[in-house]
Amino acid sequence: MFNFLANPARFNQVTDRLMPATAGLAGLFLSIGIISALIISPPDYQQGDTVRIMYVHVPSAWMALFIYSFIAITSAIGLIWRHPFAHLSAQAAAPIGITFTILCLTTGSLWGKPMWGAWWVWDARLTSVLFLFFLYLGFMALNKAFDDPSRGEKSAAILALVGFINVPVIKFSVDWWNTLHQPASLLRADGPAIHSSMLTPLFLMALGFIFVAVCVLVTRIKVLLLKRRIRLMRINGGKLRS
Amino acid sequence: MIEVVVEFIIMGGHAYYIWPAYIIATVGILGLWFFSIRELKYQKQILANLKEDISQKTQQRKCN
Amino acid sequence: MNKLSWFIWHELKISLRNAGDTAVIVMFFLLIALLFPMGIGSSAALLTRIAPGVIWVAAILTAMLSLDSIFASDFEDGSLEQIVISPTPLILIVTAKFTAHWLITGLPLIFAVPIIGLIYDIPIKVFSLLLISMGIGTPILSLIGGLGAALVLGARRGGVLLALIVLPLLVPVLIFGTAAADAVFLGFSPKPPLLLLSAMLLAALAIAPSITTLAIRRALE
Numbered sequence A: 001m002f003n004f005l006a007n008p009a010r011f012n013q014v015t016d017r018l019m020p021a022t023a024g025l026a027g028l029f030l031s032i033g034i035i036s037a038l039i040i041s042p043p044d045y046q047q048g049d050t051v052r053i054m055y056v057h058v059p060s061a062w063m064a065l066f067i068y069s070f071i072a073i074t075s076a077i078g079l080i081w082r083h084p085f086a087h088l089s090a091q092a093a094a095p096i097g098i099t100f101t102i103l104c105l106t107t108g109s110l111w112g113k114p115m116w117g118a119w120w121v122w123d124a125r126l127t128s129v130l131f132l133f134f135l136y137l138g139f140m141a142l143n144k145a146f147d148d149p150s151r152g153e154k155s156a157a158i159l160a161l162v163g164f165i166n167v168p169v170i171k172f173s174v175d176w177w178n179t180l181h182q183p184a185s186l187l188r189a190d191g192p193a194i195h196s197s198m199l200t201p202l203f204l205m206a207l208g209f210i211f212v213a214v215c216v217l218v219t220r221i222k223v224l225l226l227k228r229r230i231r232l233m234r235i236n237g238g239k240l241r242s
Numbered sequence B: 001m002i003e004v005v006v007e008f009i010i011m012g013g014h015a016y017y018i019w020p021a022y023i024i025a026t027v028g029i030l031g032l033w034f035f036s037i038r039e040l041k042y043q044k045q046i047l048a049n050l051k052e053d054i055s056q057k058t059q060q061r062k063c064n
Numbered sequence C: 001m002n003k004l005s006w007f008i009w010h011e012l013k014i015s016l017r018n019a020g021d022t023a024v025i026v027m028f029f030l031l032i033a034l035l036f037p038m039g040i041g042s043s044a045a046l047l048t049r050i051a052p053g054v055i056w057v058a059a060i061l062t063a064m065l066s067l068d069s070i071f072a073s074d075f076e077d078g079s080l081e082q083i084v085i086s087p088t089p090l091i092l093i094v095t096a097k098f099t100a101h102w103l104i105t106g107l108p109l110i111f112a113v114p115i116i117g118l119i120y121d122i123p124i125k126v127f128s129l130l131l132i133s134m135g136i137g138t139p140i141l142s143l144i145g146g147l148g149a150a151l152v153l154g155a156r157r158g159g160v161l162l163a164l165i166v167l168p169l170l171v172p173v174l175i176f177g178t179a180a181a182d183a184v185f186l187g188f189s190p191k192p193p194l195l196l197l198s199a200m201l202l203a204a205l206a207i208a209p210s211i212t213t214l215a216i217r218r219a220l221e
Helices: A002-006 A008-040 A051-081 A086-116 A124-144 A149-181 A197-240 B002-013 B013-064 C001-015 C019-040 C044-067 C069-076 C079-085 C092-120 C124-151 C159-167 C168-186 C191-220
Strands: none
Touching: A002 A008, A002 C001, A008 A051, A008 A197, A008 C019, A051 A086, A051 A124, A051 A149, A051 A197, A051 B002, A051 B013, A086 A124, A086 A149, A086 B013, A124 A149, A124 C159, A124 C168, A149 C124, A149 C168, A149 C191, A197 B013, B002 B013, B002 C159, B013 C019, C001 C092, C019 C044, C019 C092, C044 C069, C044 C092, C044 C124, C044 C159, C069 C079, C069 C092, C079 C092, C079 C191, C092 C124, C092 C191, C124 C159, C124 C168, C124 C191, C159 C168, C168 C191
């Protein structure tokens, strides 16, 4: 699969053909999802209408974690098989992941204000996502910090893997810290059980997010492929002139 | 009819939190997509310019 | 093992030549701890309560200050390249560098803690737990931080970048390190956080040197 897509011409050919369908599916799932989330689904018996924020908040959190796993896996492939396309995919996915992380944090904050009475609460999950945000930031910064791009992608790949090992540890430690400092008197954000009428919009939105992410990922990979090509042409052009 | 719409917009008194959440999510996702496509177009333009540049140079060289 | 201790001794000798660095690092550590009362106020009860957290945060920030140079000078003058191509296993030298770094910048902090302990008026029980947790925890700072330092070798603005990538990874150390001493205030057993901290030390010992060698090789490719 990786070898098949690693050829830029073939990658462009395949993705150009699949792009309209993917974008269409993204639009379809998101529009049905939003209608279902805002109109069809019932308000929560405890939280009222604020529960509707969940339908963007929770899928964003899923995407944030999912994309970080994607980055870790592609980074591992890149390091083990020295596959430049794998590094490229990881690099292209990072801005998408950080966008969903920021969405998760801001919508979480907007949900927290009416529920907890504060924009920020040191809830274990919110805090863990905040550190996930910094892991993303470190990955992106390290990627761009070198004059030689291939050096940056390797360092960043190692960092992504170390971070990936560390994510559960951070989550565990923050959970632990949270129970230590805040006795569990808060209303849990998502309650014990979710009714099926709430699951439908949740999954629709998640599917929509996934398809959007695929579209953006493909576009960003194309950008990076082009950048690489331009860089090579500039180097070769410079040789031609001299 | 209007009451239903107003009630929908008010969102049980939590409009201030729900609508911004959805607006931020929409703007964030569409913005990401938009900027990615714009970047792609920009890079394509650079590549086209570069190709033209190189072909001009080779032609000049032939003339010389 | 003999070889390892020889390398550690070698690294130590180099570092001890600039013993002033260690003094500066310890002073920085003390200074951070002294700034907190200036900002928060001199309420003795409050200071006693926040002391473990303040000391741990100060220790982590201090580590950031010294980690920058763990490989950088060898990288710049090209001796790191010599080390990599020499027959000595790179992991041995990396381990020696980490050990030396901890002995020069981690261990002195533990000796400086009593001064802060007096200023913040920490009860003796909290104080002893804090010393234990720092004894277990500060080597992790050298290990994870050293790994980060290898990753930013040759990067622009390496120092800031190092802090950005390493600080999130050190959050669990801060949490468990502080919790061990806070256990007295909050009334639970300090054993779980200390055990968790030890587990993290073992994991870091197992993983960090080998990944660091990988990162160094990548840096010199």
